Amino acid sequence: MSTTNLTQHRLRAGMVGMGMIFDETYRPLFEQLHAEGLYRRDFGFVEVELAAVASRTGSRAERYKKQAAGRIADFASFAGRDAVGQLLAHGVDVVCVATPDDRHFEAARSALEAGKHVLVEKPSVLSLDELDTLQALADKHQRLAKVVYHKLADPDHKKLRTHVLEGNLQHVNNGYCSLLEPKSISGTQFAEWITGRNPGTYVACHYIKLIDFTFGPNWRLSRVHCTGQRGLVGPANGPTWDSVQLQTVYTYPDGREAAFDIHTSWVTPDNFPGSVEQEVQFRFDNGVWNAHQRKRGVELTIEGRSPGEFKITPNHHYNGTFIEPWGQRSQRGYGIEILRRFFEEVAYVEFGGPEKERARRLEEMNALSYNDVRADRNTVAIVQAMEAILKHHAAGRPGGMVEVNSAAGGLVLWLPGEREPTVLYAGRV
Numbered sequence: 001m002s003t004t005n006l007t008q009h010r011l012r013a014g015m016v017g018m019g020m021i022f023d024e025t026y027r028p029l030f031e032q033l034h035a036e037g038l039y040r041r042d043f044g045f046v047e048v049e050l051a052a053v054a055s056r057t058g059s060r061a062e063r064y065k066k067q068a069a070g071r072i073a074d075f076a077s078f079a080g081r082d083a084v085g086q087l088l089a090h091g092v093d094v095v096c097v098a099t100p101d102d103r104h105f106e107a108a109r110s111a112l113e114a115g116k117h118v119l120v121e122k123p124s125v126l127s128l129d130e131l132d133t134l135q136a137l138a139d140k141h142q143r144l145a146k147v148v149y150h151k152l153a154d155p156d157h158k159k160l161r162t163h164v165l166e167g168n169l170q171h172v173n174n175g176y177c178s179l180l181e182p183k184s185i186s187g188t189q190f191a192e193w194i195t196g197r198n199p200g201t202y203v204a205c206h207y208i209k210l211i212d213f214t215f216g217p218n219w220r221l222s223r224v225h226c227t228g229q230r231g232l233v234g235p236a237n238g239p240t241w242d243s244v245q246l247q248t249v250y251t252y253p254d255g256r257e258a259a260f261d262i263h264t265s266w267v268t269p270d271n272f273p274g275s276v277e278q279e280v281q282f283r284f285d286n287g288v289w290n291a292h293q294r295k296r297g298v299e300l301t302i303e304g305r306s307p308g309e310f311k312i313t314p315n316h317h318y319n320g321t322f323i324e325p326w327g328q329r330s331q332r333g334y335g336i337e338i339l340r341r342f343f344e345e346v347a348y349v350e351f352g353g354p355e356k357e358r359a360r361r362l363e364e365m366n367a368l369s370y371n372d373v374r375a376d377r378n379t380v381a382i383v384q385a386m387e388a389i390l391k392h393h394a395a396g397r398p399g400g401m402v403e404v405n406s407a408a409g410g411l412v413l414w415l416p417g418e419r420e421p422t423v424l425y426a427g428r429v
């Protein structure tokens with residue numbers, strides 16, 4: 001039976017940003033969806049196609065068109081200042097935003113305003129005001145607004161949360177996480193937009209979200225502290241950060257506190273044995289969880305080729321290329337799975353039952369706290385606090401601390417030596 005007899009359901013996707021993450025995760029997903037479509041019993045068969053892309057110069061899109069040769073249908077490519085506007089006018093149902101993190105908001109806002117479902121890379125946005133705007137637009141236009149935090153789909157993290165939910169691991173007290181990116185990220189890959197940016201916003205957000213999602217919501221975020229180092233990516237007194245150490249503190253209803261240290265960097269040597277160094281430890285009332293996200297049990301050495309071309313400690317769970325036992329080439333992993341799941345959520349809202357029940361289906365998907373913008377408030381609050389502390393540090397006022405939901409406001413920055421705080425966000429986080 002041909003698939004065209006099965007359905008007329010179709011989702012046309014628009015992609016904003018065609019950089020590294022597009023190539024690693026969106027590209028293989030769109031190629032799989034082009035070849036196989038999307039099927040689930042509740043919404044049936046849905047064609048999903050990459051219909052249009054928007055990027056700064058359009059050069060990667062052109063290169064991809066040539067290379068893709070049959071693995072994907074033809075798509076429109078828009079470049080330059082009004083690329084997003086043109087993409088929206090082209091007729092898409094869903095927009096994925098994978099631009100640098102300080103350029104997520106504009107693209108996501110205009111896509112929601114145009115009535116598109118939106119998926120945005122982590123961290124969703126850099127301030128709670130921006131998050132409020134996206135939430136309000138998603139409500140107004142009755143569309144999904146979701147964020148990609150692929151680490152929540154890592155089988156190890158799923159198991160951690162399962163242990164917590166089942167009560168095997170009880171009451172987390174503290175922990176640390178580290179994520180160190182190679183120098184090539186700050187020096188080459190992101191050179192165009194690195195000035196004024198920091199690795200904390202780029203990757204600490206993965207662990208901020210993991211902690212908030214896995215151990216919450218029966219506690220409240222209380223304080224954010226942060227410091228960092230400069231001098232390698234940019235000048236020692238400039239606004240661009242090499243490494244960042246963040247501490248977040250939560251308070252349980254009985255007054256006990258939990259504290260987490262998250263260390264990030266993008267100046268680790270390029271000949272490091274893995275793609276990124278990633279490690280976590282969480283301590284509970286009755287146990288300890290240790291996970292090395294890089295040393296997952298495989299160690300590989302190939303003369304003259306590792307650790308450059310082939311990493312010594314690869315992570316095949318995130319996104320690996322394989323020849324399946326049945327001969328097919330494939331690319332799979334939780335980095336791709338989490339994007340596929342978003343398309344399933346959109347398909348469920350639009351095609352998962354009668355139109356009169358669409359609002360209920362939308363509400364059901366909005367309630368998923370792992371990826372909905374409504375559940376991203378603590379993560380965005382921490383990112384906003386971290387950015388503000390670092391900005392003041394770079395301006396000669398280090399050592400700031402942000403209090404959350406105090407009498408003075410939702411996000412309140414205290415700087416050493418200053419009697420009055422600065423309110424970063426007046427509403428409740």
Ligand SMILES: NC(=O)c1ccc[n+]([C@@H]2O[C@H](COP(=O)([O-])OP(=O)(O)OC[C@H]3O[C@@H](n4cnc5c(N)ncnc54)[C@H](O)[C@@H]3O)[C@@H](O)[C@H]2O)c1
Pocket residue numbers: 016017018019020021022054055056057058060083084098099100101103121122123148150189190202
């Ligand atoms: N999920 C993950 O683990 C993961 C990994 C890497 C990156 N990311 C996220 O994905 C986003 C992009 O990262 P990347 O590594 O692909 O970056 P990149 O620098 O490789 O690519 C950025 C892309 O955005 C485009 N772009 C920049 N400004 C634009 C604008 N105003 N309008 C339209 N297009 C624009 C550029 O042309 C380029 O195609 C970031 O938010 C990053 O945090 C996520």
